[in-house]
Amino acid sequence: MRTNCFFYRKKKYSIDPNGVITRKSPSNIALIKYWGKHNKKIQIPLNSSISYSLEGVYTVTRLIYHLKERKKRNPSIKIFFSGKEKTSFLPKIFEFFHRISFYCSYLLDFNFIIETYNTFPHSSGIASSASSMSALALCIMEIEKKLVSSLKEDFFLKKASFLARLGSGSACRSIYPGLVVWGHHKSIKGSNNFYAIPYPYKVHPIFTKMVDTILIIDEKPKKILSSKGHQLMNIHPYAKERFKCANKNMNHLISILKVGDLQEFGELIEHEALTLHAMIMTSRPYFLWMKPNTLNVLYSVWNFRIQSKKNIYFTLDAGANVHLLYPIEEKKSILKWIYSDLISFCTKIIESFCY
Numbered sequence: 001m002r003t004n005c006f007f008y009r010k011k012k013y014s015i016d017p018n019g020v021i022t023r024k025s026p027s028n029i030a031l032i033k034y035w036g037k038h039n040k041k042i043q044i045p046l047n048s049s050i051s052y053s054l055e056g057v058y059t060v061t062r063l064i065y066h067l068k069e070r071k072k073r074n075p076s077i078k079i080f081f082s083g084k085e086k087t088s089f090l091p092k093i094f095e096f097f098h099r100i101s102f103y104c105s106y107l108l109d110f111n112f113i114i115e116t117y118n119t120f121p122h123s124s125g126i127a128s129s130a131s132s133m134s135a136l137a138l139c140i141m142e143i144e145k146k147l148v149s150s151l152k153e154d155f156f157l158k159k160a161s162f163l164a165r166l167g168s169g170s171a172c173r174s175i176y177p178g179l180v181v182w183g184h185h186k187s188i189k190g191s192n193n194f195y196a197i198p199y200p201y202k203v204h205p206i207f208t209k210m211v212d213t214i215l216i217i218d219e220k221p222k223k224i225l226s227s228k229g230h231q232l233m234n235i236h237p238y239a240k241e242r243f244k245c246a247n248k249n250m251n252h253l254i255s256i257l258k259v260g261d262l263q264e265f266g267e268l269i270e271h272e273a274l275t276l277h278a279m280i281m282t283s284r285p286y287f288l289w290m291k292p293n294t295l296n297v298l299y300s301v302w303n304f305r306i307q308s309k310k311n312i313y314f315t316l317d318a319g320a321n322v323h324l325l326y327p328i329e330e331k332k333s334i335l336k337w338i339y340s341d342l343i344s345f346c347t348k349i350i351e352s353f354c355y
């Protein structure tokens with residue numbers, strides 16, 4: 001695939017020297033997990049992944065820009081998170097700007113202040129880098145739109161996804177609502193490693209109205225960041241089998257989504273979640289993200305499912321928290337059970353929709 005189309009080529013442009021852009025972007029929850037990337041800094045995944053974007057779980061970013069008097073030096077960037085200056089975020093942001101300035105040369109002409117907040121705890125296993133990097137990429141594309149008046153919506157989103165990927169892999173999927181695919185898969189037309197695409201095939205109505213109730217088990221930032229875990233996949237003894245399995249699971253999911261088989265869906269997403277955690281538990285060095293209360297929730301879900309025959313399934317991210325997915329029709333009774341039987345295992349419950 002050629003990515004030349006993403007270069008910004010104009011030499012001269014006119015823009016108000018000072019401006020503010022605000023964009024919001026959701027987190028997402030992967031059904032088939034992205035875990036492992038090529039060992040270079042270009043964010044190419046080792047398997048394709050698919051996620052739901054999450055309504056109500058998002059980052060809002062305000063990008064304030066000032067045109068510099070002397071151009072072509074690195075931009076100065078300040079970042080504020082929930083109103084407080086966060087110098088600890090700067091290395092990641094500078095790295096991101098460095099990677100994307102290749103495609104957005106105009107960035108070097110500005111100084112920036114980034115003000116951002118999440119509707120959920122950051123670094124807790126809810127993909128905060130996905131929503132924050134995608135929100136920032138959307139803000140940057142808003143600048144590009146001011147410079148190129150003919151810029152089409154389709155290109156705007158594609159390039160936003162392309163840029164977001166360079167900040168954090170899973171972020172490229174947050175650009176679109178609903179089911180979103182990233183990474184080349186031979187059965188998914190248009191899928192590629194450079195940007196995400198909306199899932200292009202028929203989806204049974206049951207999968208267009210799913211609830212995601214997120215149980216926060218541990219709000220503390222993770223000790224092991226996912227970037228480290230990805231790296232470890234390059235030397236993981238089971239990596240090859242994992243990538244084969246992800247590939248097979250994607251084929252299976254395509255048919256599940258078409259026919260609307262909830263039980264198969266549940267089995268597949270739980271297997272994916274446990275495989276992700278199995279990979280991290282068996283890497284060198286090895287880690288354990290689950291907490292005792294993560295296991296308490298998983299066992300409770302399995303027991304409840306047997307007793308109630310309800311369609312409720314879990315998936316996990318890179319952390320201790322649990323996402324419970326179920327059809328909207330079952331929301332009332334399932335939420336009642338969650339608030340009575342699972343509340344003691346969590347510090348917080350976040351209600352969201354896969355939209």
Ligand code: DP6
Nearest residue numbers: 030033034049168169170226227318
């Ligand atoms: C477990 O996208 O956070 O959430 O590309 O290094 O920023 P980087 O990793 P990141 O990895 C997320 C992995 C995951 C699964 C997924 O969302 O597909």
